[in-house]
Amino acid sequence: xxxxxxxxxxxxxxxxxxxxxxxxxxxxxxxxxxxxxxxxxxxxxxxxxxxxxxxxxxxxxxxxxxxxxxxxxxxxxxxxxxxxxxxxxxxxxxxxxxxxxxxxxxxxxxxxxxxxxxxxxxxxxxxxxxxxxxxxxxxxxxxxxxxxxxxxxxxxxxxxxxxxxxxxxxxxxxxxxx
Numbered sequence: 001x002x003x004x005x006x007x008x009x010x011x012x013x014x015x016x017x018x019x020x021x022x023x024x025x026x027x028x029x030x031x032x033x034x035x036x037x038x039x040x041x042x043x044x045x046x047x048x049x050x051x052x053x054x055x056x057x058x059x060x061x062x063x064x065x066x067x068x069x070x071x072x073x074x075x076x077x078x079x080x081x082x083x084x085x086x087x088x089x090x091x092x093x094x095x096x097x098x099x100x101x102x103x104x105x106x107x108x109x110x111x112x113x114x115x116x117x118x119x120x121x122x123x124x125x126x127x128x129x130x131x132x133x134x135x136x137x138x139x140x141x142x143x144x145x146x147x148x149x150x151x152x153x154x155x156x157x158x159x160x161x162x163x164x165x166x167x168x169x170x171x172x173x174x175x176x177x178x
Contacts, residue, residue, distance in 0.1 A: 004172065005096040012171045020164055029125065029159035029168045034095050036060060037067070037087035037152045041076070048147050052086045055149060058139045060098055064088035101137070102153070103173050109136040115177030118166065125159030127169060128152065 008030070017028050036056060040048050049066055056064045067085040069078045078084060090098050107113060110131075120128045131151045135142045155174075159165035170176060 004100040005093065008096070008172065012168075016168060016171055019167055029157050029164045031095065031099070031168070031172070032091075032156045032158055034090045034098060035087060035154040035156065036064075036090070036098075037085055037154075038149055039085040039152075040147075041084065049083055049086065051146055052149055055134060055140060055145070056086055056088055056151075059134065059137050059151075060088050060090055061094060062088050062090060099155075099172065099174075103175065105138050106131075106136045107175055109138075113175075115175045118176050121162035121165060123162060125157045125162060125165040127155045127157070127165060127174075129155075 013025075013028055013030075016022075017025070020028070022028050036059070038052055038056065040052060053064050053066070064086045065088070066083050067087050069080055069082045069084050072079050107116070116129050122128065129152075131153065134140055134149045134151050135145065155169065157165045157168055159168060166176075
């Protein structure tokens with residue numbers, strides 16, 4: 001079991017229950033899943049998708065899937081069924097391992113890092129953050145990167161309010177900006 005999960009089960013859950021004021025143990029917010037996705041656009045050649053899959057698999061330890069367009073968008077020259085991105089959903093131990101590496105290894109490598117913005121909450125207790133370059137992850141070799149690749153990270157929680165989700169992520173050591 002990863003250290004982050006042990007810490008959540010041992011220290012964070014009781015402290016979070018007291019801080020939020022949950023009467024029932026099942027009401028305590030928890031991290032449900034982390035979704036990593038990247039959009040490559042419709043004009044990318046097949047090589048870009050295999051490169052993106054390889055890089056995201058190196059970051060997460062899990063094979064990503066290629067996403068396809070659900071509707072036609074004429075401005076982007078996009079048709080239904082065309083490949084337009086890569087995504088992976090992490091749950092359980094892999095989710096906590098990724099969160100630990102993201103918080104303690106990747107984020108400090110961002111230039112002029114002062115924390116991630118607090119404005120990424122969606123109103124339902126989920127948090128979104130974008131990373132403009134995946135080279136901040138230690139698993140990525142910058143010399144072998146052919147295409148610039150950004151990453152969208154969505155942390156899905158069971159919290160019903162943004163304030164509760166913020167407290168959960170703060171206790172999980174996510175570095176928010178002051």
